[in-house]
Amino acid sequence: MRTYIIKRLFLSVGILFLVAFVIYALMRSMPTSYVEAVARERANLPGSKSYTEWLAQLNSIYGLDSGVVKGFFSWIGRAVRGQFGDSWYYNIPVTEKFKETVWFSFALGSVAFALELVIAIPLGILAARKQYSTVDYAVTVIALVGISLPVFFFATILKLVFSIQLGWFDLNGTVGRYFDQLSRWGQLLDIGKHYVLPVFALVIISIGGLMRYTRTNMLEVLNSDYIRTARAKGLSEKRVINYHAFRNTLIPIVTIIGGSIPGLFAGALITETLFGITGIGKTSYDAMVNGDIPFSMFYLLFLAALTLLGTLIADILYAVVDPRVRVN
């Protein structure tokens, strides 16, 4: 088991290294005129360094004067030590900006994820138990509609209905206008209120996958021999479902939940941008649109690491939870 984990860990690090190289090469293959344009633009800002100084700095930071491979190693060498440079757009170190914003995203993501679990798993099990019933169809349709909804469209409709027409929530932002005058408890409630719509949007959009995953796995379990045995020996339906079936369904579910946890830090780019939540998603969207290469590279690498970590956790959990896999 330990050797397996270590092996997977090394593999992941290796892949991350290659992903970093791909990302770096992509950024490097941007037309040089783009970097020059950025340098010129930044030189024009009031109180800024001169164009040549900017260009020199860009070149030295990204090793643009040397070859791709050499430049990559100098960049990754610094990145490993946590030096991602200064963000061009925010004018503070990338990692600092990241620390400021990531917790907003994590709060949003984890609340939405918890709600998702609470809603999706029972509904998925219900749908599987009553396969081909109206409930099953309803769950399938809801799940597929959620998957098919363009998040920006759904979020806009939510804003239109709840913020503009009903006036229940603010249109944008994480805090209300009188945030500073509220008590501590009131501040918490205020923030919570601003999270309602984004969380709702996120839950509806992403609930479908988990719901259908639960249903499929529950169906598989319900069709297996040990369930038939449990029924044959006269156990109550409640015990069969809750004890025998549900526990076995948990294997893939726990795996997928474990795999999703790193993703909670990734931020919801579109949702955050539309609802004006200053999480990592919106922050990096603004950075990327404004050609902030240091922040963009960091964010891409961060997301890649999260994806790899998710897969790693899912694989390891799978081996941990399911004794049948553990054999080798």
Place this chain on the structure above:
Amino acid sequence: MNNDLKNKDTQEKNNNPQMALDDEQRIKVLSPGMLVFKRFIRNKLAITGSIFIVAMFIFSFVGGWLMPYRESETFKKEVEMSKDYAGISINKDYKFVIDEGYDFPLSAQAQFVQAANKEDEVFSSLDIAYSQKKLAEDVHLIYGLQQVASATALGGNYAIELEDSTLNADFSAAFSDAISEGAAFFEFGGNEYVVSQERKNYTAGVLQPVALALKNIYDYASPETSNNLDFCMKSEIAFAEIASGGAAVQEFTSGGVKYQMTVENDRAIISEVKGDELIEYANASRYLVQPIYADVFFTLEFKTKVIELVEAGVEEFTYDHIDGKLGTYTLHRSNDVWSMKWIEETRVLDTFSFPDSVHPLGTDGNGMDVLTRLMYGGRISLIIGFIVVIIETFIGVVLGGIAGYFGKFVDNLIMRIVDIFNSIPSLPLLIILGAMMDAQRVDPMVRMMYLMIILGVLGWPGIARLVRGQILSLREQEFMIAAEATGISVSKRIFKHLVPNVMPQLIVISTLSLGGVILTESVISFLGLGVKFPFASWGNIINAVSNVYVMTNYLFVWIPAGFCILITVLGFNFIGDGLRDAFDPKMKR
């Protein structure tokens, strides 16, 4: 249970009393494809999805073809815009007609107004003396002193210096007499001279008319004509003559031209007399009609009309506009000032017009028909979806097939590449590339192609994984041993024998990813980094909501596009789901 069976039995017996066990109808054999099709048909969701997709295809491709409008055709509408056109006021201040070659500065004008009010005959400004003579009510002729001689007192004698060569010694004598008498005026040769003194220096000057102060405004028939002192003075005298009850038609001559004046409603109408003909020359009245634009010249007729309407208190009227069109004008009065506006019909972009019979879904912010944009947007979204899926399926099948068939090192290598591509975050990458193409101002068409290629290149790992997994298990089967024994080439073995066996899963995953690609494309276009104007895409149509006013007030612009995306993606997902159920024998349907 038993009862059910019995019922079914009897039913069947009743229906087919003569049916034998090996009856052809009883043992109907269905081809696997037919079985799948039957299972698919029975699935309500799958059928709904198919209807959605067919409807969207007809809407986008046939609809766009039937629609009379083009993709980026803009529509215009006529709107009435009122432009400030003229200001009309009643003149209450003196206007000055200054004779050519003379100067009558503003300070002197102010002094004159004071003098006129006090009825002083003489006034001075900046050490220059003037005198004024009232010719008629509100008409004053202003004389300036032109120096002709100066004298300096030396004992009892005066040293006189003549500045005008036409004067002689007799003039000098008259001048010195006048000085010694201390007279202010003296006459010489029929002219009146004014003597002024400054300590021991004396000057003799002749009075010369320099300006005419009047309150009437002269409008001329020709834009080139301007006020002329002699003309104005004579005209004013004639005007006053008529006003005081003299002959109704007055004639006068100025600059060798003969003029005739009549008065109508306190307005003088002056015509030039040329033989027997009367040519319209000028009008004079207290009304000042001034165009707002410097390049506009009002004809006498127009001005007369406006003045008449102002006097009648009319608020709106029509009149032949200068360029021949019938113009509508409004007059708005505030105290003694009227502002005249010209209501002009202007063609502007018909933006955000509400749905009507011409534009069933209204028009968008660029004045384009929303329904047409939706149709063309559908074409683009669907075409992008299909091309991207074709690209990713091609790469996925080739790489997945090779990895699955060869296994070992090749498999390991390709799977690590899959891992790498899987870890590259696609949405941020698309945003970065989109922003970069924005900075480079890439042509919208080229952009669209890049978008397709990028989406395809980022999307293949899932398909490769699926193909590889299936082939790994398939290659161990007997038919592959047979294929190998027959000596079929490797590429044929992979793509003719293995890949077709993956077809069902491939179709399912392709259908599902069609929806996914359309969704991603719409997100990118919504952010303004994908399909760009002038091309329509459902995503960039919804982009209009970034303006909150549009979002709240013009729902017809963005709501339909959202539903188009939803219905299309939902359709593909329903079909994919139905196909999976139909293909998968485990799902016993």
